Amino acid sequence: MTISILTRLTSGAALGALIGLAPALAAANSATTAIRYGVTLAGLPIGTANLSINLSEGGPYKINAAAKVGGVISLISDGRGSASASGKLGSAAPVPSSYALNSIAGKKPQTVQMALSAGNITAIDLQPDLPPRKDRVPVTAADKHGVLDPLSAMLVPVAGNGDALEPAACKRTLPVFDGATRFDIKLSYARTEQVDGKGYSGPTIVCSARYVPIAGHRPNRDQTKFMESNRDIELWLAPIKGTHVLAPFKIIVGTQIGRLTLNATRFGGSGGGDD
Template identity: 30%
Template sequence: MLCRRLAAALLVLLAAAPGARAAPESLETNYTISLIGLPVGRASFRTTLDGPRYRVEGTLASAGLADLVSKTQGTSSVSGRVRAGRLLADRYRLAYTSDAKSWRSDVRYRGGRAVSADVAPPPRNPPQPDFVPVRRAQLASVVDPLSGLMIKPAKPDPASLCSRTLPFYDGWSRLDLALSPSGTRAFSTEGFEGQAIVCDVRVRAVSGYRTSSNGIKYLSSRTLQIWFAPVRDSGIFAPVYVRIPTEVGPLSLTATTFAKP
């Protein structure tokens, strides 16, 4: 489950530049999802900026060969405020179905701290013996899976952008994405053409998981990759390409439309 939620988190990749505006502005970003080069899904997101407020609403659906095996559909949203160049979430929500099962998460934040989480199905009580519970102290400084992938580096180079750790919390689990610089790559899509900054990513499970999970063991031993591109002239960078190793083969997410009005 944690592996699926990580993939879902990496799908909701914002593509908008915060800043004060006289009227609300909406931007659209679309992604294709492929497994070992075969199309298996698509995702679409609309970001609305209204002065100091922002909101992102997205949809995710399986497609192609994936529908023959397991049909997946989901929605996700986040709302919050822009403060000092940062996106600070107030509320994050995720709901999706897969293999005829459903999951839902509703997390509220205040000043970078997660203050409440309502999830379904609820955590098992009592938990499994090897379950690592989420502790209150681990939620003092966290980011949501949507706006957490928006980064405004001090300088537009790999060292500045990728030298950081993102402390994700989705209502179920706490995990860190440890980024490190890996150069640049040429990337072209509708809305962007140029050099993308490449970050290698290692997943570190913190809490809200079972130590016996084969998925966690596999992801923790592999290197993911995220390519970031500048969102127009904002100074903000957002993902345009993601590569996630799986036991079947690489799962990739590629922007087909990037921050288009």
């Protein structure tokens, strides 16, 4: 369950060394940043996560991510995963072109590969496929249009030349398709919080988030019902240096066994040193 939340809501954000970035992205006005997270559940450390982002405003972006969950949670469940996504940054949202996920939880591997064009899924391979269930809401062709992959959904471009850290940054709905399920993450402004971390110290915009299942889910499952009514989900957004793009400094998700928190232990730099 825990690794599922990490890969679905944080796109498998990071384990160990980061994958090399595409040379084509080293353009003018580009930014490269590394984000490292500590992961806790009910206050206990259970894993680590890393995110590597290379982007050019109005141009291409590449994200590599991975996560590892273990520690005390390994008595219940453990897992690891890596993911990548690429596309082009629009003024208000990413426009992804590819997404891939490799994860394993409880010795059960899963892979997802997707190709996208203009927000529409053009090809998909999910291994293994979801088992058939009579109560599962079917994913239709329409559910694969106008979507973001889970990793691209972590980038929040803010239009204009003013301050990116405005409450309006939270005024959006993220239409996510993860290869198996289609859901919305509806954001709204909650407050502004100061953070003091390695690589970034300053204000963050805190967005309350609501999980809204659309398709591929089983409505009567306890976990689905819990997440639908969950009011304990927050995204703390901080700016990627030199851009009008925000990324999560902190992610909080209430779960049935305690609060899951990803908190940045480093936000910024290329990941190659102590910058």
